[in-house]
Amino acid sequence: MARADTIRYINRQIVLNYVREKEPISRAEISHETALQRSTVSLIVDELKTRGLIYEVEGESTGGRPPTLLRLRAGACMAIGVDIATAHTTMAVADLVGRVVDKEVFETDPDMTATLRKVVSVVQRFVKTHTNIEGIGVCVPGLVDPDTETVIFIPHFKWRNWPLASELSKITGLPVTVDNDANAAALAELWLGRPEIRDVRDFILVLVEEGLGTGIIFDGQVYQGVAGGAGEFGHMTIGKGAPVACAAGSEECWEAFASERSALARYKQRRSDLADSHITFLQLIENAFADDEDAKEALIETAHYLGLGISNLTKGLSPEAVILAGDIARAWPLISSELRRTLAASSICSGLPSTPVFASTLGDHTRLMGALSLVLTRKFSPVVPA
Numbered sequence: 001m002a003r004a005d006t007i008r009y010i011n012r013q014i015v016l017n018y019v020r021e022k023e024p025i026s027r028a029e030i031s032h033e034t035a036l037q038r039s040t041v042s043l044i045v046d047e048l049k050t051r052g053l054i055y056e057v058e059g060e061s062t063g064g065r066p067p068t069l070l071r072l073r074a075g076a077c078m079a080i081g082v083d084i085a086t087a088h089t090t091m092a093v094a095d096l097v098g099r100v101v102d103k104e105v106f107e108t109d110p111d112m113t114a115t116l117r118k119v120v121s122v123v124q125r126f127v128k129t130h131t132n133i134e135g136i137g138v139c140v141p142g143l144v145d146p147d148t149e150t151v152i153f154i155p156h157f158k159w160r161n162w163p164l165a166s167e168l169s170k171i172t173g174l175p176v177t178v179d180n181d182a183n184a185a186a187l188a189e190l191w192l193g194r195p196e197i198r199d200v201r202d203f204i205l206v207l208v209e210e211g212l213g214t215g216i217i218f219d220g221q222v223y224q225g226v227a228g229g230a231g232e233f234g235h236m237t238i239g240k241g242a243p244v245a246c247a248a249g250s251e252e253c254w255e256a257f258a259s260e261r262s263a264l265a266r267y268k269q270r271r272s273d274l275a276d277s278h279i280t281f282l283q284l285i286e287n288a289f290a291d292d293e294d295a296k297e298a299l300i301e302t303a304h305y306l307g308l309g310i311s312n313l314t315k316g317l318s319p320e321a322v323i324l325a326g327d328i329a330r331a332w333p334l335i336s337s338e339l340r341r342t343l344a345a346s347s348i349c350s351g352l353p354s355t356p357v358f359a360s361t362l363g364d365h366t367r368l369m370g371a372l373s374l375v376l377t378r379k380f381s382p383v384v385p386a
């Protein structure tokens with residue numbers, strides 16, 4: 001994207017976010033709060049008005065002429081988000097501020113054709129029930145080619161070379177955008193995140209799940225690298241003898257030290273009575289909050305390795321912030337001090353203060369919101385005509 005286009009795109013994100021959070025708000029207030037020039041704000045507002053996304057209302061007069069305030073016309077643009085995860089697929093219809101109006105969850109079928117068939121049937125139901133649906137965003141736990149939006153590889157299911165975007169688009173007649181879940185989650189923080197990251201345009205999102213992925217945002221856009229391969233930091237070498245192997249079988253990767261599976265393995269090492277149980281990561285977190293010391297220790301040790309990896313990333317990329325997403329974000333009160341301690345200890349070499357790290361501002365819905373944000377990104381990107 002050319003620099004001027006990038007700036008316009010980022011400014012649109014900023015103005016939309018301000019209207020979303022602070023509506024009703026005047027042009028002057030947006031200009032004041034964002035340090036964008038009044039004329040820039042007016043141009044963007046006019047464009048968003050023309051597109052039917054925001055509208056004007058009359059504010060209360062404080063003596064003189066009543067001010068003109070802006071509101072979001074949220075129902076004007078609806079999107080379908082499809083979050084294909086290893087256990088479940090979550091599908092939802094939401095407006096452009098991420099308000100979900102319809103939702104369906106089903107088990108992801110290990111057969112990709114069966115999963116596609118189910119996705120299509122839910123899309124067809126959504127389209128019958130809701131109006132103004134502009135597109136479908138899909139996020140998957142694997143590698144996606146950003147040019148063709150073909151799923152290159154999903155390790156969990158061993159799915160390869162799946163032309164998901166073109167197949168789904170052909171059947172439903174809607175534009176479809178597909179991306180990796182960590183990239184999508186990062187976009188969600190940008191479009192729908194809370195004020196903590198509202199003005200941050202360079203950050204890394206670390207998505208901790210069964211595996212571990214990262215989404216890199218530079219200049220308000222996902223950094224894709226060649227063939228979408230950027231962000232595979234889950235496979236950077238952290239040490240030897242991790243409690244589990246990564247998806248590719250190595251016991252040296254960050255993922256092997258800091259994923260949900262590694263935390264569960266640490267917990268089971270401490271609790272031999274649970275060795276054969278099918279305890280989930282969420283149960284581990286619940287136990288930790290219920291003062292199970294072994295569960296707490298397993299999380300804190302995992303947080304230490306998360307911190308080591310994050311510290312490597314921040315040394316190399318120097319982002320403004322790092323966001324931690326996935327169910328681990330629920331354990332934030334238990335892990336944040338260990339995470340910060342590790343980061344502070346390893347920031348000594350660089351001589352720079354450690355980068356702020358915080359839990360996802362979107363809670364449990366980061367990936368679903370990510371899928372929806374793919375539609376927003378497409379809609380507002382200057383590269384693809386709206």
Ligand SMILES: [Zn+2]
Binds near residue numbers: 234236246
């Ligand atoms: Zn690996």
